[in-house]
Amino acid sequence: MAEAPAGPAPAAAPAPRRPARRAGASIRLRILAAALAAVTLVLGLGGVAMVITLERMLQDATAEQLADELAALADGVDAGTVQTAALVERDDDVLVALRSGTGVVVNAEAAAGLRAPVGGAAVEEVDGERYIVVADEVAAGTIVVARSAQGIDDAVRSATALLLIAVPLTIVLVGTVVWIVVGRALAPVDRIRAQVDGIDAAALDRRVPTTGRGDEVDRLAATMNRMLARVEAGARARQRFVSDASHELRSPLATMRQFAELSRAHPATTSADELAGVVLDEGERMQGIVAGLLLLARLDEHGGGTRRAASLDAIAREEVERVRGLGGAIDAAGVRPAPVEGDPRLLARAVRNLVDNALRHARGGIAIGSVVREGRAMLWVDDDGAGLAPDDRERVFERFVRLDEARARDEGGSGLGLAIVREVARAHGGEAWAGVAPAGGARFVLERPRRGRDRAAAALPPDAR
Known part of the structure; x- marks a missing residue:
């Protein structure tokens, strides 16, 4: 049966486009806009207030002058020293009008339109011109005195013009x-x-x-450098994890492959039980290596885990019970209270690594102790083995470092135990180091900041280091 011709393939659905990120105004523009708005508002309100204040001050000064002149005229009229004819002949720079029951006497035609203000000085407009007007009662009637406000208006207009020029220039300058x-x-x-x-x-x-x-930008740069240092440390930790894992896992994998190839090529030389034993042993070794590497990676990236109340002496006593349960000899006379803050699980792992390391190298027995000295909680484990050479006391804490004695007596060891001890100590703000035990073997010390205060803090023995 012939197949129907295939139709055109359906067009692929277009990939969803990510919305373009709208570029917002820069900080520079926002600061500029805020500064200009604030300056414009302040200068605008200040300019208006200054013009109004200037106008009022000039009006008040003119009114005071008129009041003095009015008082002098009123006294003269009442005393008879100022006659009506003298009022008519006065200069018209100051308008004067005497209103009485017989009529109005003025020194200029514009004065006839002046009205006596009530309650002090007033501004009136006569024939399209503004005047400052004051008045007073005399025996003959009412005297009204006024002066043109043209000079005040000119001063206000000049100030306004100056502000209209100065304010924009100031805004541009700011x-x-x-x-x-x-x-x-x-x-x-x-x-x-x-x-x-x-x-x-x-x-x-x-x-x-x-x-x-030390300014804000300098602190920002320092913060960025600290962040970059953390990123670099995390990246190096991951690279070291990959490198260490590939290096150390190669050996057990090679052992299993070689034994499997030997079993396939020469079946008579090996048995299934032997092959299974090799696989189990090497698999257990690989499991230990991977678990140690994962723990170190977590310590490198996340620190000391959950912090809560813990006790190095309680952890030490648990190890004492474990060792004695296995039939080992351990001296716990030096265990004293040592409260700390930290992750009890990680601290117990570090102490167990120290105890196991001491058991592997001890000839007869080991000793464990804990104490608080000068605000530092310490736990140490001693063995009576061959000890460590001075050059090896730091190197032994490096990852995958196994000294010759360890290689001979601890076949299959990964060399991660003491590295984990140091990383746990440092993740808790402490340190780990090696020294000489009183019995001549090695002493390993785990130190970290203590928790709370200890009134009866004992001193670490002088040979702790």
Whole structure:
């Protein structure tokens, strides 16, 4: 049966487009806009207040002058020293009007339209011109005195014109200064951004330069450097994990493969039980290596786990019971209270590693002790073995380091036990080191900050180091 011709393949659905990230206004523009808005508001309100205040001050000064002149005229009219004819002949720079029952006497035509203000000085408009007007009662009637406000209006208009020029210029000047200052202040931030953006996995050792001035930008650069250091440490920890795992897992895998190839090539030379035993032994060794590496990786990246109340002496007593249950000899006379803050599980793992290490190298027995000295809680484990050479006391804490004696007496050991001890101590803010035990063997000390206060803190024996 012939197959129907295949139709055109359906078009693939277009991949969803990620929405474009809208670029927001830069900090520089936002600061500039805020500064200009604040300056414009302050200068605008200040300018209006200044013009109003200037106008009122000039009006008040003119009113005071008129009041003095009015008082002098009123006294003269009442005393008879100022006659009506004298009022008419006065200059018209100051308008004077005497209103009485017989009529109005003025020194200028504009004065006839003046009205006597009530309660002090007033501003009136006569024939399209503004006047400052004051009045007073005399025996003959009412005297009204006024002076043109043209000079005040001219001064106010001049001040307004100056402000209309000065305020925009000030705003432009402030905006320019803010733009330059903010730009210079943010330039180091932009350089830091560009430098950090250029750091990739191949250049994690690069750092942002600091100025040493201690300002906000300098603190930002220092923070970025600390962050880069943490990123570099995490990356190196992962690289070290991969390197260590590939190096150490190669040996058990090679052993299992070689034994399997030998069993296949020469079946008569091996048995299934022997092959299973090799696989189980090497698998257990691989499991221990992987578990140790994973623990070290977690310590490298996440620190000391959950912190809560713990006790090194309680952990030491648990190890004493375990060792004695296995038939081992252990001296616990030096165990004293040593409260700490930390992860009890990790601390117990570190102490067990120290005890197991001491058991592997001891000839007769081991000793364990704990104490608090000068705010530091310490736990030590001694053995009576051959001890450590001075050059090996630091090297023994490195990962996958196995000394010759350890290789001979501890076949299959991964060399991670003491490395885990040191990493656990450092993750808890402490340290681990090796020294000489009183019996001549090795002493390993785990130290970390203590918890709370101990009124009866004992001193670590002088040979602890």
